[in-house]
Amino acid sequence: MKVKKVSEFIAFSLFRVISFVVVAILFIILFFIIIRGISVINWEFLTSMPKEGMTAGGIFPAIVGTFYLVIGSMLFAFPIGVLSAIYINEYLKESWFKSFLRTMTNNLAGIPSIVFGLFGMALFVNKLHFGDSIIAGSLTLGLLALPVIIRTTEEALKSVDDSLRIGSYALGATKLQTIQKVVLPIAFPNILTGLILSMGRVSGETAPILFTVAAYFLPRLPTSIFDSTMALPYHLYVLATSGTNMEASRPMAYGTAFVLIAIVLMFNLLANGLRRYFSKKVKMN
């Protein structure tokens, strides 16, 4: 009896320690970037162009570029993703076609981001002659985000109780009316959460934009969607690995990493907060 208790105690303590180590790794990475980066952050860093071989000045064009890419990719991926999830979840009955669509969505989600980069380059940049452009990058990133949006939207739709749908039909509403007035309003907060999460994902992706949009050094703002642009993740990569003067550009790299992490975390925390806020609200009703 005692042996049983002791071995249980040892095992559970070990699991507890390991779990805390895992969480500690997260905090070490975050704090390292935050502490090194925060001293670099000031108004000038956020709003001016990079100068002197990227060892001075700011990262304004990279911030703006990432902003454009996030907006651009969502303009494409969000409507298609939500419509697609509505079709799969509300219209399709269990059939080979439905499981085929699911499998394809899962497969798309599992494709490495660098392959998206290859594809985006072959299709958008070369075949459609967009060149290295915001539109090529946005479409590539949009395809990457599509499975995430479909999955979260599907989850959101599934969480709507079937009795509500049946009630709506009983009142004479059509399928479309039911989706529009019953299902979507309830699922909306969770769909929104998915949107925000995928914005976070997209803003940090580097590999898909390497060959579709990202400029190594372009100290001006893009003027059209066919213009290439700097972007935060690629800028961090450039600063960390191939600056002309690595020591001098290190502070810039810490600052960029800080801004990038701040943006990504902001999206993640916003999504979490929204989820919590809405789940409370629904319960109160």
Next chain:
Amino acid sequence: MFETPSNQLKICTLKVSKANRKRIEKIVQGVLFSSSTVTSITVIFIIIFLFKEGIGLFSSKPIEPGYFIAVNENNPAKTLSAEQIDLIFNQDITNWSKVGGKNDSILLFTFNNLSTYISEDSLGANLEFMPEKINQFIKSHTGAIAYFPDKYKPAHLQASIISMGNVKVSEFLTHKKWYPTNEPAAILGILPIILGTLWVSLGAILIALPLGLATAIYLAEVADKRLRNILKPLIELLAGIPSVVYGFFGLVVIVPIVQKTFGLAVGETALVGSIILGIMALPTIITIAEDALLTTPKSLKEASLALGASRWQTMRRVIIPYAKSGIAAAIILGIGRAVGETMAVLMVTGNASVIPHSFLQPVRTIPATIAAELGEAPAGGLHYKALFALGIILFIITFGINLVVEIMKNKSPKA
């Protein structure tokens, strides 16, 4: 709770007649259907484009396009492999007898040593006499091998053009050297890159697996609900950190530590890649393994506890065996994540395309190779095609992993 998303929609639907409404429903359904096919079309397009750009590699010759290699007409060596050509031009082979020719020493004749044989004046102001001079030179030197752009190819060539076989799939997969920009012949062997990818990914799993499983078990079975609600979102946050930030962290923190600890000349090694990838694979493994553990039916657990087993015994003998296919799925997906990861690996593994012998060596992975080299490879060229061929291999690996997981998911018991 039942607010409409927009009032306009409400007004619209109120106005339309019944017949119109039917039509609208049809149209909407059409739009929804087309949207749902986008992911499938994308997957198919990805396959088509990867193959379209990459498969051409195996119908092209490993020589720089627009160049020719020629030897004396009487030279019996008329077919050379890329590697033989490389050895000849590096002067590692200096006699024709080693590559199937006569016993005659090899005489290189290229742009680099042109001036030692022919005076620049005799070539003409615009090199217009160049083809003729090349022709003469090859004719008069039995051991000569010439390498020049096609535009200087003599109209009436009195020499044999070396024919090279196309790049073969088997050579591409098994050759031990990766010199894609080598002149005059590119050497395309991806074995070191594939092995590098495997080493780094397996190392990552060795690190992530014990940590991930222990955490999953702790979260699913041991931790009380309040603690779990704090830890779980934090671990999910770990998944949200962009890979380039992991790479940066690895570069400035872990690389120097590894370098000092093992007294290495360079710290960018497979080990650092594995550590960073291991950390990055943690959230995937934890989330999926935990989900699998949670599917164990309560009745099974309670039956075990009722028989007098401790929680730890129940866990070992009931819960973990029950969830084993889910745990296996977690491991495989973790490997999949590690195999496909690009930026972090690119930044910390040193990118040397040599066959790895230890974890303390720089290695290079498939995604890192693509990311590092595609920018410099001219579109449509041999190097470009080779990188797309690498993309095909990466795609096949990850696609296979996803299929396996999908099959396992369908087989695993449902709660």
